[in-house]
Amino acid sequence: MPERGRARDRAGGYAGTWPSRQAVAASPSQTPSGTLPALVARLRAWARAEAGAGRLLPWVPVAFGAGIAIYFSADHEPIAWVVAATAGALCVAALLLRRHRLFPAAVMIAAMATGFAVATVNTARVAHVVLTRPMYSPLIKGFVETREVRERTDRFVLRVVRMDDPWRHVKLDRVRLSVKKGTAPAVGSFVELKARLQPPLTPLRPGSYDFARDMYFQGIGASGFVMGAIKIVNPPRGGGIALRYAALMQEMRDAIDARIRLVLSGDSRAIATALLTGRRDAITTPVNDAMFISGLGHVLSISGYHMAVVAGVVFFAVRALLALIPALTATFPIKKWSAAAALAAAAFYLLLSGAEVATQRSFFMTAVVLIAIMVDRRAITFRTLAVAAMIVLAIAPEALVHPSFQRLNAPMA
Numbered sequence: 066m067p068e069r070g071r072a073r074d075r076a077g078g079y080a081g082t083w084p085s086r087q088a089v090a091a092s093p094s095q096t097p098s099g100t101l102p103a104l105v106a107r108l109r110a111w112a113r114a115e116a117g118a119g120r121l122l123p124w125v126p127v128a129f130g131a132g133i134a135i136y137f138s139a140d141h142e143p144i145a146w147v148v149a150a151t152a153g154a155l156c157v158a159a160l161l162l163r164r165h166r167l168f169p170a171a172v173m174i175a176a177m178a179t180g181f182a183v184a185t186v187n188t189a190r191v192a193h194v195v196l197t198r199p200m201y202s203p204l205i206k207g208f209v210e211t212r213e214v215r216e217r218t219d220r221f222v223l224r225v226v227r228m229d230d231p232w233r234h235v236k237l238d239r240v241r242l243s244v245k246k247g248t249a250p251a252v253g254s255f256v257e258l259k260a261r262l263q264p265p266l267t268p269l270r271p272g273s274y275d276f277a278r279d280m281y282f283q284g285i286g287a288s289g290f291v292m293g294a295i296k297i298v299n300p301p302r303g304g305g306i307a308l309r310y311a312a313l314m315q316e317m318r319d320a321i322d323a324r325i326r327l328v329l330s331g332d333s334r335a336i337a338t339a340l341l342t343g344r345r346d347a348i349t350t351p352v353n354d355a356m357f358i359s360g361l362g363h364v365l366s367i368s369g370y371h372m373a374v375v376a377g378v379v380f381f382a383v384r385a386l387l388a389l390i391p392a393l394t395a396t397f398p399i400k401k402w403s404a405a406a407a408l409a410a411a412a413f414y415l416l417l418s419g420a421e422v423a424t425q426r427s428f429f430m431t432a433v434v435l436i437a438i439m440v441d442r443r444a445i446t447f448r449t450l451a452v453a454a455m456i457v458l459a460i461a462p463e464a465l466v467h468p469s470f471q472r473l474n475a476p477m478a
Contacts (some may be wrong), residue, residue, distance in 0.1 A: 132180025
């Protein structure tokens with residue numbers, strides 16, 4: 066064996082192998098006889114290799130996600146305070162065992178329990194009423210929170226303030242309604258309308274994607290379509306900062322789409338708008354199908370590639386402009402300033418695009434890299450992915466079962 070290979074093996078083998086060379090270098094007499102003891106020995110050797118210096122962090126989000134997956138596969142809703150107390154106790158126990166050989170196992174168990182607890186508490190936090198039977202003509206008043214421009218119809222989400230139905234007394238928090246193309250009200254407006262509501266769509270077949278779960282965590286209790294005209298009325302108090310922010314971002318998206326419409330049309334305009342604002346509903350069905358059949362559908366979803374391009378262009382452009390001023394180059398850390406500007410641009414791009422799960426993950430990975438530049442630290446790509454996964458799962462545990470979370474086209478560190 067070359068000297069470099071011996072030195073590498075003495076340093077602990079290859080990270081992430083099953084198991085490391087050092088761990089399986091035991092003689093046949095040292096290997097337990099029987100299938101189960103041999104498997105246990107290999108698991109112990111692999112665990113020792115993976116729990117070495119700098120190798121435990123990437124496995125923490127795996128255990129955290131496993132706890133979330135256990136929660137979503139449970140048959141009954143657990144008691145939130147019991148789960149939270151148990152997770153807290155396990156985290157304290159792992160902290161007390163930080164110098165013990167059982168520390169890696171304690172960290173994994175605590176991370177799994179914490180993921181289970183975070184999913185439980187988050188579900189209790191967003192709990193709301195979900196429609197179970199159709200409603201045919203309730204009178205609804207509320208604020209328009211989001212608006213989607215689609216190929217044939219438009220769609221918007223209404224935050225319900227008042228809901229009147231002579232036959233049933235149901236109060237939903239939010240409903241998603243479809244209207245004729247071009248008739249959707251502006252984001253932030255207060256409207257009065259009649260609608261036909263249906264319960265959220267259940268999975269089309271066992272094991273398929275659960276649309277009702279996705280709508281539940283968005284706070285939407287029903288979907289349907291508008292019947293008749295939409296009236297714009299004087300809003301009551303209680304719109305809130307979040308609604309004004311949503312209206313501002315929607316105005317920016319509409320302004321960008323209007324500027325693009327001046328030079329492009331058809332699907333070219335729709336694709337350009339999708340890459341800038343995240344609005345993909347205006348792309349026609351034939352083009353959308355062609356993109357996915359050719360394997361290019363992921364390009365339309367704003368994720369690692371797009372975030373890296375935006376942050377990279379801003380970083381190098383700002384650094385090049387600052388380098389033209391000799392006084393700044395000799396006195397101030399223009400590289401850190403450029404990283405801060407790139408971080409601000411990436412954050413604005415995140416908000417403008419709607420902050421989907423894939424975009425959140427990519428932003429957090431990019432943010433870790435840029436913050437590492439600002440604090441003179443080296444960013445390791447796999448650790449960056451682990452940190453981004455932990456942040457996304459902690460903020461929205463339901464993202465684990467979302468298709469966007471499974472796309473790992475991360476930006477280069």
